[in-house]
Amino acid sequence: LLVDKGNHRHFMEKEIHEQPEVISHTLANYLNFADGTVADFDLPFDFAKIERLAISACGTAYLAGLIGKYWLERYARLPVDIDIASEFRYREMPLPKNSAALFISQSGETADTLASLRYCREEGIPISAIVNVRESTIARESDGIFPTLAGPEIGVASTKAFTCQLSVLAALTLKAAKARGTISPEEEQALVRELSEAPRYASQALKLSASIEKVARELSHVRHVLYLGRDTNYPLALEGALKLKEISYIHAEGYAAGELKHGPIALIDEQMPVIVIAPHDRIFEKTVSNMQEVAARGGRIVLITDEKGAQNATLETLETIVLPDVPEFVAPIIYALPIQMLAYHTAVIMGTDVDQPRNLAKSVTVE
Numbered sequence: 630l631l632v633d634k635g636n637h638r639h640f641m642e643k644e645i646h647e648q649p650e651v652i653s654h655t656l657a658n659y660l661n662f663a664d665g666t667v668a669d670f671d672l673p674f675d676f677a678k679i680e681r682l683a684i685s686a687c688g689t690a691y692l693a694g695l696i697g698k699y700w701l702e703r704y705a706r707l708p709v710d711i712d713i714a715s716e717f718r719y720r721e722m723p724l725p726k727n728s729a730a731l732f733i734s735q736s737g738e739t740a741d742t743l744a745s746l747r748y749c750r751e752e753g754i755p756i757s758a759i760v761n762v763r764e765s766t767i768a769r770e771s772d773g774i775f776p777t778l779a780g781p782e783i784g785v786a787s788t789k790a791f792t793c794q795l796s797v798l799a800a801l802t803l804k805a806a807k808a809r810g811t812i813s814p815e816e817e818q819a820l821v822r823e824l825s826e827a828p829r830y831a832s833q834a835l836k837l838s839a840s841i842e843k844v845a846r847e848l849s850h851v852r853h854v855l856y857l858g859r860d861t862n863y864p865l866a867l868e869g870a871l872k873l874k875e876i877s878y879i880h881a882e883g884y885a886a887g888e889l890k891h892g893p894i895a896l897i898d899e900q901m902p903v904i905v906i907a908p909h910d911r912i913f914e915k916t917v918s919n920m921q922e923v924a925a926r927g928g929r930i931v932l933i934t935d936e937k938g939a940q941n942a943t944l945e946t947l948e949t950i951v952l953p954d955v956p957e958f959v960a961p962i963i964y965a966l967p968i969q970m971l972a973y974h975t976a977v978i979m980g981t982d983v984d985q986p987r988n989l990a991k992s993v994t995v996e
């Protein structure tokens with residue numbers, strides 16, 4: 630298989646820029662944009678009949694699953710257990726008969742995810758998987774697959790596979806909500822329409838390079854970074870920190886903003902920038918009060934928000950990265966882009982091997 634970088638310096642940069650297109654392809658596989666409905670695709674279980682869903686994955690795919698949990702529980706009222714696959718495989722979790730399993734894997738070959746799948750097979754529950762490689766082992770051993778249409782991902786740090794996994798999870802959330810009767814046809818239509826705008830918002834997010842490069846120059850001088858967010862921005866904070874660690878080798882931690890005072894606040898000083906992901910949503914004010922706690926201790930804040938958030942956050946920041954105002958349901962897909970770009974530009978400035986970071990592998994097929 631021959632894939633080249635086109636006009637880009639790195640595969641990662643190319644893959645970041647492909648996102649509007651691949652998100653669009655992926656969503657179109659699961660949604661009917663013309664009439665604003667969820668498509669009629671096959672599932673190996675009935676969302677109306679299951680009482681729990683167990684999700685298991687590794688790395689960035691795990692973080693996509695964590696966002697999926699917030700969505701499925703909120704919109705479809707479906708309780709979701711989510712585990713890191715290396716924990717799931719050994720923790721002997723009881724799986725009630727009326728539950729189903731969902732595995733998420735770009736490669737479809739990750740050893741721990743595959744072992745978790747086989748554990749569920751032994752337990753006799755229906756198995757589904759979100760995979761990017763359709764010929765993979767995980768795809769073959771599943772009862773049903775939900776492909777991401779990201780195309781080959783070469784950069785070791787996952788980018789477009791992540792936003793395509795989120796796109797599938799968003800569509801599955803609507804499928805589940807419809808089956809479980811937790812959304813009306815009008816709500817279904819409104820949410821499908823919101824998702825249909827995701828590629829356009831993603832293109833707008835890609836234009837933020839200038840403010841992101843400015844922050845990247847700051848980050849290239851620091852040793853530690855704290856990422857904060859609430860609700861679906863919490864898994865994104867974890868993903869932002871993971872991306873920075875993976876390719877720039879800066880020590881970064883992601884935290885739920887509300888946990889700040891239970892530990893990480895002790896670390897705050899001028900040396901450790903705090904990146905806060907906070908669109909102007911239901912809990913924006915709560916996150917602002919966390920930022921005030923950071924500012925009061927001399928912490929320097931990078932705020933990733935939308936236009937409304939930028940107007941309402943009366944705080945001094947090192948930099949504010951302003952995205953367009955996007956509907957809450959779509960926001961996690963869009964906010965993934967600035968955090969990927971931030972890690973990318975930081976790594977480029979620091980001169981690391983962006984596509985092949987040290988000690989990491991694209992696909993971890995050994996335990």
Ligand code: G6P
Binds near residue numbers: 733734
């Ligand atoms: C490795 C990669 C990550 C990826 C993880 C899970 O750690 O470097 O980018 O998220 O494996 O891989 P999978 O193929 O199962 O999604």
